[in-house]
Amino acid sequence: xxxxxxxxxxxxxxxxxxxxxxxxxxxxxxxxxxxxxxxxxxxxxxxxxxxxxxxxxxxxxxxxxxxxxxxxxxxxxxxxxxxxxxxxxxxxxxxxxxxxxxxxxxxxxxxxxxxxxxxxxxxxxxxxxxxxxxxxxxxxxxxxxxxxxxxxxxxxxxxxxxxxxxxxxxxxxxxxxxxxxxxxxxxxxxxxxxxxxxxxxxxxxxxxxxxxxxxxxxxxxxxxxxxxxxxxxxxxxxxxxxxxxxxxxxxxxxxxxxxxxxxxxxxxxxxxxxxxxxxxxxxxxxxxxxxxxxxxxxxxx
Ligand code: CP
Ligand code: NVA
Numbered sequence: 554x555x556x557x558x559x560x561x562x563x564x565x566x567x568x569x570x571x572x573x574x575x576x577x578x579x580x581x582x583x584x585x586x587x588x589x590x591x592x593x594x595x596x597x598x599x600x601x602x603x604x605x606x607x608x609x610x611x612x613x614x615x616x617x618x619x620x621x622x623x624x625x626x627x628x629x630x631x632x633x634x635x636x637x638x639x640x641x642x643x644x645x646x647x648x649x650x651x652x653x654x655x656x657x658x659x660x661x662x663x664x665x666x667x668x669x670x671x672x673x674x675x676x677x678x679x680x681x682x683x684x685x686x687x688x689x690x691x692x693x694x695x696x697x698x699x700x701x702x703x704x705x706x707x708x709x710x711x712x713x714x715x716x717x718x719x720x721x722x723x724x725x726x727x728x729x730x731x732x733x734x735x736x737x738x739x740x741x742x743x744x745x746x747x748x749x750x751x752x753x754x755x756x757x758x759x760x761x762x763x764x765x766x767x768x769x770x771x772x773x774x775x776x777x778x779x780x781x782x783x784x785x786x787x788x789x790x791x792x793x794x795x796x797x798x799x800x801x802x803x804x805x806x807x808x809x810x811x812x813x814x815x816x817x818x819x820x821x822x823x824x825x826x827x828x829x830x831x832x833x834x835x836x837x838x839x840x841x842x843x844x845x846x847x848x849x850x851x852x853x854x
Pocket of ligand 1: 601602603605606675683
């Protein structure tokens with residue numbers, strides 16, 4: 554594995570090794586305090602971020618390395634200069650590029666012209682660091698990932714795709730419950746299902762909350778992803794039945810909640826459950842840093 558653009562790059566063993574390393578980084582930070590000493594990581598952002606920006610910056614620092622944040626105010630990629638020149642220049646100085654972009658094709662081009670590893674920190678189609686942080690979080694609460702049933706509820710998007718990919722590789726059951734017209738990408742579902750056939754995973758899409766009775770974990774995300782300028786009022790009524798709330802926990806028997814955040818309290822999730830005992834949401838946010846450090850150590854060294 555040289556880059557992490559989609560998640561499909563990972564074998565099952567590599568995904569398990571990343572989770573194990575992420576746990577060790579969390580438990581034994583002192584052991585890794587110089588693990589990226591002398592190394593520099595450029596984090597490029599075309600879109601907004603709280604968790605990703607802060608976890609990569611602080612995460613690199615915790616490994617003894619140096620992070621450089623670049624937003625679009627200092628020259629937008631493809632506008633001030635070409636993506637390929639961004640990649641070729643940065644890879645002469647840095648040891649790794651982390652990029653959050655609108656269009657997945659930008660990452661593919663970046664990887665083509667970069668001589669250092671490229672990590673996708675969210676694009677229109679994938680959010681692999683998120684998906685791996687989520688399975689790290691689940692594995693801290695469930696011993697056997699192949700027995701875990703995870704239900705993603707809401708808009709079929711980049712996060713859904715990354716849960717499907719990580720879940721398929723790790724042998725889990727992942728069902729996305731989406732309103733009609735908001736299903737995940739058919740091609741990515743098919744690719745994840747092909748992997749699932751080999752690992753024993755189950756990857757499904759449905760419109761009905763009824764189908765996730767007896768599941769272990771429910772997962773939410775924003776109804777409108779960055780770059781989607783659909784007015785909230787246009788979709789709110791359609792998405793309200795897919796809100797993560799106490800009634801959903803009661804009707805399904807689900808015990809744990811994840812949400813990648815940013816959360817929209819009162820819309821995609823209620824405060825009652827986000828702040829309640831079922832929530833693993835802030836562990837999950839913390840784990841972004843540990844899994845990303847595991848990914849950087851694996852790719853850079
Ligand atoms: N979950 C996540 O990626 O959060 P940010 O958009 O704040 O980075
Ligand atoms: N699906 C969301 C995830 C945010 C972390 C988005 O792309 O905006």
